[in-house]
Amino acid sequence: MKLAVIPGDGIGVEVTAEALKVLRKLVPDLQTTEYDLGATRYNATGELLPDEELAQIREHDAILLGAIGDPRLVGPGILERGLLLNMRFQLDHHVNLRPSRLYPGATSPLAANPDIDFVVVREGTEGPYTGNGGAIRVGTPHEIATEVSINTWFGAERVVRYAFALAQTRRKHLTLIHKTNVLSNAGAIWSRAMETVGAEYPDVETAYCHIDAATIYMVSDPSRFDVIVTDNLFGDIITDLAGAVTGGIGLSASGNIDASGTNPSMFEPVHGSAPDIAGKGIADPTAAILSVALMLRHLGRDEDAARIEQAVEADLAARGDGPIKTSEVGDRIAASL
């Protein structure tokens, strides 16, 4: 297994080390190439994602990313657009896969402590994320700025198809989250994709929910969700909320997947680089470790993936309420495999 590793910034470096520690236990012949990309590199050299490096990264089976960004070094938007989204778009990571489970032992902020076990299939290459739009009369009282959300049948159909296939392996329930009553042009594509692809999956029950109402259900009745499919922006929002109700985004894993297999997929924790706690060895590496499990499943190693998930589950159940140590969590999970 040839893995491109991008530890990135802040706690990204720390959690990636633990994720690799765990992965090496299951894949002894792992070959890694590390890429120094992120805030520190950009700040020093002005380089974001040089073409040659992206070309090299493409030669790997998968990519493991820690976290990108350091607001003290780089202003907002630069690394997001130039590195993270650049990679997702250039490698056609159209499926942004984000499972949410409330593990026994994890503390939900919800009083009801509900059963939560769903997966969000977030579109990763379209919507308001394309960088279309612009501004005129910038900095004047007449400034006008647009953000253009681009939505295609091609783009929606393929993630809806992925979501139906996934739902069929689970509880056979798929919810579309959108805002079709206001964003009716884009909404029509998504609704049509649900109907058209749905006809091929008669055993999968479907539901629809506006993004605003979805946030209500996420705190009042998250058990209703099995698989969720949604656009790039709504997926960004709802998965952070999902992370929060399942015990914090320190546990949320994600995969940026090119379901066609043409390009390597990229796996990363949902959390950011958290400069405030970086270097202290107290970041929870669980999300990064669970991202490795997603990666292994994507690469067809379902059993190894399940072993990691069970190890994480056991670790969370055994943990007390006290602070954690990054390397100890990695050690414990690696040792238990």
Next chain:
Amino acid sequence: MKLAVIPGDGIGVEVTAEALKVLRKLVPDLQTTEYDLGATRYNATGELLPDEELAQIREHDAILLGAIGDPRLVGPGILERGLLLNMRFQLDHHVNLRPSRLYPGATSPLAANPDIDFVVVREGTEGPYTGNGGAIRVGTPHEIATEVSINTWFGAERVVRYAFALAQTRRKHLTLIHKTNVLSNAGAIWSRAMETVGAEYPDVETAYCHIDAATIYMVSDPSRFDVIVTDNLFGDIITDLAGAVTGGIGLSASGNIDASGTNPSMFEPVHGSAPDIAGKGIADPTAAILSVALMLRHLGRDEDAARIEQAVEADLAARGDGPIKTSEVGDRIAASL
């Protein structure tokens, strides 16, 4: 006081009756004109918001709206675009004011039962709500649809100004919620408005938070918020979530305000027409009644507004956990004034 009343559909009719019951106690010389607008009317006549009716509505001091919509009669988007948003846009309701408080007696789904008392100032006339955008090759495998978010300095500056002024009357803390790292054109306008107007309010502390992170704080630490200012779509999303964490949107009031005073402002509960429980007399009219309080405050009757809020507070504190009766809540609150 001349009030245009649009009861609308479903429970809209029921909660509006209670809101008027309460209002009449405080404003004995109230003059109301009822407008039959909504799903039933549209279904029968094809009319959404005839010009003459809007012209008449303009002649009132304020508008009270129940709820609009009935999915059994009208497809998604038609009433939203043709009636509700049409009214907000034509009457230049640029400030969508949505307070959130966790009242004693109301049950939050959050285990920590935190102190929650903030107000969202949502922009109401721009962003992705303008209906710009379109689609080509509709219904084919080559369909492409766009949604264009339009953002102006004019539009952002005035709601940011409103929010700063509001924050100054409260705990002097204002948070901008946006997604400046991805929607950087629009984000730049909002950030600049915060800086520019903020210079005139040196005593108001400011904060910034991405919409995805904001949903996390909303469940993990909602007490951090005092006044929130945000765009039309993010405001839609975050206020539903805010309603949920403060005991359900059955309690969430809102005002659609033309802060210039040129057009009458419109007050409405955040909840919808809830066809599933319509006609049963079990809808909670509290949100509609609190919307009347917002209206009175907007019309300069601060004392009357406070009296309603106190009466609601007392009613919620005295309620048991059992089901409510719409008319009884209205009776109790009206009687206590």
